[in-house]
Amino acid sequence: MNARTPPPQSPSSPSLPSPSRTRRRLLGRLAAGGLVASHAAAAAELLKPLDIAPSSRVPGAPVLEHPYGVPSPREANVVRRSARAWPLPGAASSMTPLADLHGTLTPNGLVYERHHGGVPDIDPDQHRLAIHGLVRTPKLFTMDDLLRLPSESRIHFLECSGNTGNEWNGPSGMPVQLTHGLLSCCEWTGVRLSTLLEEVGGLSTPIDATRGWLLAEGADAAVMTRSLPLERILDRALVVYAQNGERLRPENGYPLRLIVPGFEGNTNVKWLRRLKVVDAPLQTREETSKYTSLLANGTARQFAFEMDAKSVITRPSPGHRLTTHGYYPITGLAWSGRGTVRKVEVSTDGGATWRLARLDGAIHDRALTRFQADWRWDGGPAAILSRATDSTGYVQPTRAELVAARGLNSQYHYNAIQQWRVDASGEVRNA
Numbered sequence: 001m002n003a004r005t006p007p008p009q010s011p012s013s014p015s016l017p018s019p020s021r022t023r024r025r026l027l028g029r030l031a032a033g034g035l036v037a038s039h040a041a042a043a044a045e046l047l048k049p050l051d052i053a054p055s056s057r058v059p060g061a062p063v064l065e066h067p068y069g070v071p072s073p074r075e076a077n078v079v080r081r082s083a084r085a086w087p088l089p090g091a092a093s094s095m096t097p098l099a100d101l102h103g104t105l106t107p108n109g110l111v112y113e114r115h116h117g118g119v120p121d122i123d124p125d126q127h128r129l130a131i132h133g134l135v136r137t138p139k140l141f142t143m144d145d146l147l148r149l150p151s152e153s154r155i156h157f158l159e160c161s162g163n164t165g166n167e168w169n170g171p172s173g174m175p176v177q178l179t180h181g182l183l184s185c186c187e188w189t190g191v192r193l194s195t196l197l198e199e200v201g202g203l204s205t206p207i208d209a210t211r212g213w214l215l216a217e218g219a220d221a222a223v224m225t226r227s228l229p230l231e232r233i234l235d236r237a238l239v240v241y242a243q244n245g246e247r248l249r250p251e252n253g254y255p256l257r258l259i260v261p262g263f264e265g266n267t268n269v270k271w272l273r274r275l276k277v278v279d280a281p282l283q284t285r286e287e288t289s290k291y292t293s294l295l296a297n298g299t300a301r302q303f304a305f306e307m308d309a310k311s312v313i314t315r316p317s318p319g320h321r322l323t324t325h326g327y328y329p330i331t332g333l334a335w336s337g338r339g340t341v342r343k344v345e346v347s348t349d350g351g352a353t354w355r356l357a358r359l360d361g362a363i364h365d366r367a368l369t370r371f372q373a374d375w376r377w378d379g380g381p382a383a384i385l386s387r388a389t390d391s392t393g394y395v396q397p398t399r400a401e402l403v404a405a406r407g408l409n410s411q412y413h414y415n416a417i418q419q420w421r422v423d424a425s426g427e428v429r430n431a
């Protein structure tokens with residue numbers, strides 16, 4: 001035996017009261033007070049759930065009942081939903097049930113979907129990624145080629161620039177899934193854009209990264225095409241084939257998509273088939289008629305790529321009801337397309353006073369960050385809000401500040417502070 005290991009203690013060691021001795025002492029004391037009968041009955045009642053559980057009396061379901069696991073059928077209401085009916089086939093979106101999720105990662109089956117032309121069926125063996133334009137040696141990559149290159153896994157949020165657009169004109173009455181659910185966060189795995197550009201010999205003269213743009217094109221019916229400023233994305237853009245550990249889901253771009261951390265959702269081109277280096281933006285449909293914001297002075301804001309800092313309380317949130325007066329934790333999500341979340345403040349009095357929320361776990365660059373704050377609901381009406389500040393010092397604006405800066409014609413990039421009202425009955429509403 002090692003000299004420093006203490007000798008094992010015998011069960012009858014006098015220094016430790018044995019459980020039975022403790023129980024005898026406790027019962028003795030209770031009997032002395034004449035309370036033994038009622039206490040024993042209460043204790044038995046309390047421990048009833050510890051009787052052999054019905055679920056322990058029979059063997060459970062076998063393994064491989066679901067070769068690919070599925071959530072408990074009792075969680076069947078935790079699903080993606082749509083805020084509106086879409087007029088054209090294929091052009092639709094579905095939203096992540098933020099109020100029912102925990103932590104910061106979105107399970108693959110609940111990642112929001114936004115398609116302009118439906119989900120294509122692509123055979124990965126036939127799929128090719130072309131990298132061409134102003135590069136030294138243009139090349140076609142098979143999926144196999146890409147899987148043999150050094151990979152990187154990083155956690156990033158993805159947010160549609162139309163997310164929360166229904167709040168521009170004031171409270172929409174909708175629950176958080178439908179106001180903020182065009183938002184998800186995954187661990188993405190793939191190849192760095194910079195590695196791929198090295199594979200094609202780098203940029204050809206006279207283009208250098210400070211002047212170059214990258215055209216990304218999808219293989220779907222919408223042929224989603226965006227021009228991206230190379231210098232701003234080169235240190236972090238990834239061409240990914242996996243999300244949360246498994247290959248991309250068909251609806252999220254299988255077999256290949258672009259991830260541009262922090263940039264508006266549509267730049268994260270799914271079903272990626274081509275990256276072309278060019279010397280100026282191509283002014284595609286997605287950057288002229290769509291994804292520009294008309295300002296109050298009649299000019300349009302174009303190439304507003306970064307999703308600005310934003311946060312939202314997911315619990316309690318509209319649809320929830322507080323049932324007892326007392327302690328309610330407030331929790332939610334914060335994120336910024338320009339860096340990390342530095343702090344989140346929470347108010348329970350409509351923004352009159354603010355206090356710091358706690359930030360959970362590791363804080364990743366351009367990723368969802370979970371916050372929590374303690375709150376005692378006294379039973380009166382309350383208005384609960386959260387406000388994020390990011391690593392650049394930018395503070396999430398009020399709706400009035402945002403409208404003053406952008407007017408009311410903008411559909412995109414709504415990131416104002418979101419308020420939920422709690423009325424005296426405990427009902428939480430977006431009002």
Ligand SMILES: Nc1nc2c(c(=O)[nH]1)N[C@H]1C(S)=C(S)[C@@H](COP(=O)(O)O)O[C@H]1N2
Nearest residue numbers: 112113114115116160218224252265266270
């Ligand atoms: N090829 C292609 N890429 C696309 C789209 C599309 O319709 N086609 N939709 C874009 C939009 S608007 C968003 S918000 C994100 C949505 O990604 P997700 O469906 O994986 O959540 O993908 C973008 N990439």
Ligand SMILES: [Mo]
Nearest residue numbers: 160161265266
């Ligand atoms: Mo989007």
